[in-house]
Amino acid sequence: MRIAVFAGDGIGPEVTEQAVRVLEKLGLPGLELVEGDVGGMAYRKHGHPLPQATLDIARGADAILFGAVGDFSCDNLERHLRPEQAILGLRKELGLFANLRPARVFPGLEHLTTLRREVAETIDLLIVRELNGDVYFGEKGIRTLPDGRRQGWDMMSYAEDEVRRIARAGFDAAMTRGRRLCSVDKANVLETSQLWRDVVIEVSAEYPEVELSHMYVDNAAMQLVKNPGQFDVIVTGNLFGDILSDQASMCVGSIGLLASASLAEGSFGLYEPIHGSAPDIAGKGLANPMATILSAAMLLRHSLGMEAEAARIEAAVARALADGINGGDLGGSAGTREIGDAVVERL
Numbered sequence: 001m002r003i004a005v006f007a008g009d010g011i012g013p014e015v016t017e018q019a020v021r022v023l024e025k026l027g028l029p030g031l032e033l034v035e036g037d038v039g040g041m042a043y044r045k046h047g048h049p050l051p052q053a054t055l056d057i058a059r060g061a062d063a064i065l066f067g068a069v070g071d072f073s074c075d076n077l078e079r080h081l082r083p084e085q086a087i088l089g090l091r092k093e094l095g096l097f098a099n100l101r102p103a104r105v106f107p108g109l110e111h112l113t114t115l116r117r118e119v120a121e122t123i124d125l126l127i128v129r130e131l132n133g134d135v136y137f138g139e140k141g142i143r144t145l146p147d148g149r150r151q152g153w154d155m156m157s158y159a160e161d162e163v164r165r166i167a168r169a170g171f172d173a174a175m176t177r178g179r180r181l182c183s184v185d186k187a188n189v190l191e192t193s194q195l196w197r198d199v200v201i202e203v204s205a206e207y208p209e210v211e212l213s214h215m216y217v218d219n220a221a222m223q224l225v226k227n228p229g230q231f232d233v234i235v236t237g238n239l240f241g242d243i244l245s246d247q248a249s250m251c252v253g254s255i256g257l258l259a260s261a262s263l264a265e266g267s268f269g270l271y272e273p274i275h276g277s278a279p280d281i282a283g284k285g286l287a288n289p290m291a292t293i294l295s296a297a298m299l300l301r302h303s304l305g306m307e308a309e310a311a312r313i314e315a316a317v318a319r320a321l322a323d324g325i326n327g328g329d330l331g332g333s334a335g336t337r338e339i340g341d342a343v344v345e346r347l
């Protein structure tokens with residue numbers, strides 16, 4: 001079992017270190033961890049945010065544990081050299097099209113959310129975000145119009161096969177949970193979303209047991225705050241999923257708690273917290289590593305088939321939270337290392 005570990009920039013190495021300690025504590029026989037460079041640190045060392053050597057490590061692994069990339073000192077670089085291209089490149093190169101971002105309130109921690117307790121208690125949702133298409137990967141540029149004005153443009157598009165496979169991922173996920181799927185789009189304005197909606201409806205014929213609904217993204221943002229308990233699985237495009245998942249993280253307490261799995265066809269996947277490199281707290285030992293630790297649990301479950309070990313990690317995180325081990329993001333005072341210690345002890 002080979003896991004590639006790409007820690008990246010900012011708080012990436014801090015939170016990844018704790019997730020690696022947790023994996024090592026499990027004492028899994030035959031587990032091999034191979035580190036690789038990504039992001040701004042890779043650009044500084046190798047002149048590229050996603051060096052070929054890193055891609056080779058990724059391709060030779062069963063799964064990837066990813067920290068975060070992003071470094072504001074790289075903002076003036078040409079886009080293809082910026083740190084974020086490392087994660088976008090891995091997603092595209094490795095065909096990681098289905099991004100699962102679960103959000104649920106840990107029992108007894110309803111007071112940590114920004115919502116009323118009785119609203120927070122109801123949250124147990126999964127965002128299934130498409131990860132290989134949309135405005136993220138369309139042609140883009142900044143051009144000068146004939147009248148001399150500069151114009152920025154990014155092409156939004158989805159081909160029907162791209163929608164079909166993420167719709168199936170959404171329906172499949174719904175079948176393992178509450179059998180309700182809400183497809184979020186902007187079909188009242190965007191042709192891309194109209195095709196999205198048509199294809200999702202087509203695919204729904206394959207899943208008669210799943211109750212399908214549709215919601216415009218602006219309403220979905222509002223409903224996530226008003227009544228998040230109504231959602232079981234949300235399936236949506238790359239951009240809307242990016243935004244709604246950060247929002248969902250505050251419904252459950254903090255972005256420092258939200259893990260994710262980015263899956264290809266088959267068992268291969270990349271696992272990362274949904275947050276970024278958090279330059280404002282980097283290097284201070286303040287970052288909450290729980291999202292990365294929970295991502296490691298998702299890795300064991302989805303890519304290595306180790307349900308029991310994944311559940312052990314999740315239980316240890318829940319216990320640490322219930323025992324009052326809260327990072328600054330949750331209004332507590334526990335630092336990165338202390339939170340890692342707390343989870344390791346509870347394993």
Ligand SMILES: NC(=O)c1ccc[n+]([C@@H]2O[C@H](COP(=O)([O-])OP(=O)(O)OC[C@H]3O[C@@H](n4cnc5c(N)ncnc54)[C@H](O)[C@@H]3O)[C@@H](O)[C@H]2O)c1
Pocket residue numbers: 011015067068069070071072084087255256272274275276277278279280281286287288289291327329
């Ligand atoms: N997948 C990724 O690698 C990824 C994801 C998101 C953003 N980014 C990049 O990260 C950089 C910073 O972006 P941003 O500031 O918009 O988003 P961010 O997620 O890095 O941080 C947003 C806010 O949340 C806080 N935060 C994030 N993670 C936390 C944690 N684990 N514990 C406690 N607090 C935490 C930060 O301190 C900050 O105040 C940018 O370069 C961005 O492109 C990368």
Ligand SMILES: CC(C)[C@H](C(=O)O)[C@@H](O)C(=O)O
Pocket residue numbers: 084087088242274276
């Ligand atoms: C860093 C950025 C490219 C990335 C995204 O937009 O997908 C991030 O925000 C995320 O949510 O993983």
Ligand SMILES: [Mg+2]
Pocket residue numbers: 242243246274
């Ligand atoms: Mg994001």
